[in-house]
Each structure stands twice: as C-alpha cells, then as structure tokens.
Amino acid sequence: MRAVVVRRPGPEALAELVEVPTPEPGPGAVRVKVAAATVNPVDLMVRTGVGGTPFAAPRDQWGVGWDVAGVIDAVGAGVDFTVGQRVIGISDRLDVSLAAQADYVVLEAQNVAPAPTSVPATAAATIPLNGLTALQALAALDLTATDSLLITGAAGAVGGFAVEIAAARGIRVIAAASAADEPTVRALGATDFIPREADLPNAVRALVPGGVTAALDAAALGPDALAAVRARGRFVSISVPTTPIPLRGTEVTTVLVHADRSQLDELVALVDNGHLTLRVAETYPLDQVVTAQRRLAAGGLRGRLVLIP
Numbered sequence: 001m002r003a004v005v006v007r008r009p010g011p012e013a014l015a016e017l018v019e020v021p022t023p024e025p026g027p028g029a030v031r032v033k034v035a036a037a038t039v040n041p042v043d044l045m046v047r048t049g050v051g052g053t054p055f056a057a058p059r060d061q062w063g064v065g066w067d068v069a070g071v072i073d074a075v076g077a078g079v080d081f082t083v084g085q086r087v088i089g090i091s092d093r094l095d096v097s098l099a100a101q102a103d104y105v106v107l108e109a110q111n112v113a114p115a116p117t118s119v120p121a122t123a124a125a126t127i128p129l130n131g132l133t134a135l136q137a138l139a140a141l142d143l144t145a146t147d148s149l150l151i152t153g154a155a156g157a158v159g160g161f162a163v164e165i166a167a168a169r170g171i172r173v174i175a176a177a178s179a180a181d182e183p184t185v186r187a188l189g190a191t192d193f194i195p196r197e198a199d200l201p202n203a204v205r206a207l208v209p210g211g212v213t214a215a216l217d218a219a220a221l222g223p224d225a226l227a228a229v230r231a232r233g234r235f236v237s238i239s240v241p242t243t244p245i246p247l248r249g250t251e252v253t254t255v256l257v258h259a260d261r262s263q264l265d266e267l268v269a270l271v272d273n274g275h276l277t278l279r280v281a282e283t284y285p286l287d288q289v290v291t292a293q294r295r296l297a298a299g300g301l302r303g304r305l306v307l308i309p
C-alpha cells in the first residue's frame, strides 16, 4: 500500500509517498481502508521537527496524518467492529512509522467510532483531531453557563468547533478572528467578536469588565490572550511553545489531544443532529500531499484540506 511518511525531518524536509507492506491489525485493533484523511498543522511539525529535533526517537520514518474516515477492512481479536462498517478514527501518536495518510491504517479500536450517517467521508474526516481537541479543551476549562469564554483563532478548525459547542451549552463566547470571519463565527454561535488587529486584552475588557473568566487560545497567542483573562481565571493553551506563565493567580493548562471513543461518539451525534458544522476547504489526491502541505502552510484556509487515496 501507499503511505505518507517523513524520512529525515528538518527545515527542508518534504513528506513522501512510499510503498510499504499493508499492516495487519493485532488484538484490540482494526484496519481501516482510508476514504479520506485530513491535513493538519501537526503534519507540518512532523516534517520539520520542533526546533530541528524530530518528535520521537529517531527511526527510519515517521507516519503522517491524524484524522481518518473510511471502512473497517480487517479486525483483530476482541474488537466490537465488523468488516465493512463505516468509521472515523484518530491516530493520536507521533512515535509511529505509519499513520492516517495512507491507503490503510491500523488503529486501536478505542481510537475509532462509527461514522456519522449524514455526511460524506471527506467531511467526516474533519471530526476527530480538532473535535476532540475542542471537547477536551472545554472540559479542562470546566465551564458553566455563567462563564464568559474568549476563543482565539475562532474561525480555525479547533476554534470553530469550540465556538459551536460552547455556544450550544449557553456559554457567552467572545470570538477573536480575522474581520472577514465575523459572519462565520457569529453563525457558529459567538455572542461577541473581536478582529485580530484589535488590542485583544483591552477589547475584551471593553466587553467584559475585568476580563473573561476563561480563554481557549486556539490561535496560540500566549501571553496576549492570557492578559484578557481576569485574575484567578482559567486558560487553556493547545500549543506547548506558547503556553504562558500563569500570572495573577490564573490557572493555565496545556491540553494535548488524546483518543476517546465516547467523545468521538458524542461528536458524531452532534454532527448527525445538525449541531456541529464540518468545513472542507479543498480535496487532493493522496499523491499530492506535498502540494496540500504547502497550501496549508500558506495560511488563510477556511476549512480543512482532505487527502483522498
């Protein structure tokens, strides 16, 4: 089968499509025939490494791709999926030599859930990584309907899901994004909008005297976003390098996404009930992964890029 890998991470590294043996699922795992796999910022980090250092122990190759939608093609022992079942799944590791951007991917059954019935695979593939990140970031903030929540990068993949889920829970959402994205984030349920050119802390305090009770920093702004949070408020970073120091008694948490079957089920139910908006920017054949990564790196995308094997 074909798989996207990075063989020598570094500033000039490119993802490569290579021929590899089709992997077999062991006990507790399934093999998914990939129908769609998204391209995410983390793919660019696998390629370059962080600060020139590869993510995990050096090996011949690093697998690329976290999100998948497809069909169960083979099952290991003790698995409650059947061959032919449509699923979504997440490869939530960096220390793997094969991942979701491939003709087939082997995943632990706990990383997989039945696919939504209301959307095609291209859209379904956009759910796992960024939907789980949004859910887990909101859980870490432990919000109630009395909270005011700043979401930076509100028009992005994580930010958009977080806006829609938090707003549906009755939380006042203050969205920070590019001015052109105001209609989009308001349609997702944001109560207030701050354009990215604004002085964020002052703009937030003009809306919520003293600052918001909580912030989800999906644009990785770090200290600027924390400054918009009131003393002893709560802050979630989803980017390790930009996690700010918890000044003024704030509680700062860095959330790194992990697979969770019941949360995948929750996201699928939201989609099928029309409460979670999926956005696909463009699709590319799997062999155009380098072009897709360049398009992502250029910025300004609205919706996810999806690779089709």
Ligand SMILES: NC(=O)c1ccc[n+]([C@@H]2O[C@H](COP(=O)([O-])OP(=O)(O)OC[C@H]3O[C@@H](n4cnc5c(N)ncnc54)[C@H](OP(=O)(O)O)[C@@H]3O)[C@@H](O)[C@H]2O)c1
Residues within 6 Å of the ligand: 040, 041, 042, 129, 130, 133, 152, 153, 154, 155, 156, 157, 158, 159, 176, 177, 178, 195, 196, 218, 219, 220, 221, 237, 238, 239, 255, 256, 257, 299, 300, 301
């Ligand atoms: N911790 C985890 O487990 C986890 C999981 C998923 C993602 N992430 C990370 O989370 C971040 C967001 O991921 P994503 O997939 O949602 O990226 P994305 O879709 O590119 O969204 C980021 C958004 O932030 C916007 N933005 C940039 N600067 C801004 C500013 N100053 N004010 C307001 N908005 C701004 C971007 O607009 P433009 O495109 O116009 O610049 C874009 O809409 C990335 O750093 C990613 O690596 C972490």
